[in-house]
Amino acid sequence: MFRLKCAIDLYENSVFVTDLEVIMWCQLIIDLCVSSGLPQPVFYTGFGGLQLEFIQNPETSEKMTEKMTEKMTEKMTEKMTEKILNLIRSNPEITIVMLADQTGRSESTMDRTLRKLQKDKRIVRIGPDKGGYWKVIE
Numbered sequence: 304m305f306r307l308k309c310a311i312d313l314y315e316n317s318v319f320v321t322d323l324e325v326i327m328w329c330q331l332i333i334d335l336c337v338s339s340g341l342p343q344p345v346f347y348t349g350f351g352g353l354q355l356e357f358i359q360n361p362e363t364s365e366k367m368t369e370k371m372t373e374k375m376t377e378k379m380t381e382k383m384t385e386k387i388l389n390l391i392r393s394n395p396e397i398t399i400v401m402l403a404d405q406t407g408r409s410e411s412t413m414d415r416t417l418r419k420l421q422k423d424k425r426i427v428r429i430g431p432d433k434g435g436y437w438k439v440i441e
Contacts, residue, residue, distance in 0.1 A: 325353065383408075384425075387416060388439050391426060395436040 332355065333343050347354040383406065390397055390405055402413045417437075420426045427438050 329353075329355075384416070384420070387413075387420070388425065391437045392439050395438065397437065 329346060336343055336357070342358050345356045345358065347356070386406060387402060390402060394401075399410050399413045399417065402408075402417075403410045406413070408416075417426065421428065425440055427440060429436050429438055
């Protein structure tokens with residue numbers, strides 16, 4: 304679980320506050336967390352100061368992680384697709400082995416990607432596997 308620790312030393316740098324000000328400040332933080340749908344922070348005292356720990360909501364965390372992963376995968380896939388299309392544009396006779404070598408991916412990944420690009424009508428194979436070439440459909 305991700306935890307953000309924020310230490311607030313009330314006595315460092317000659318900052319003094321009354322107990323009432325600390326209580327009001329803590330209540331404000333609690334209210335802001337609750338109104339934002341976040342769990343209440345945990346307060347600790349010690350070492351001459353006040354420490355609070357913000358705990359990320361696990362449900363929110365999972366959803367954010369899923370969204371971020373989905374977006375990152377989508378961007379990475381699109382970048383890889385563009386790289387493959389650029390390689391084909393620069394050398395229409397490029398082979399799966401050459402694509403795999405230049406992209407750092409496996410031959411089976413390149414084969415699967417090329418089939419998907421053909422299915423999506425982004426490329427077409429002209430001629431046989433040996434001696435043919437790729438054409439990018441713009």
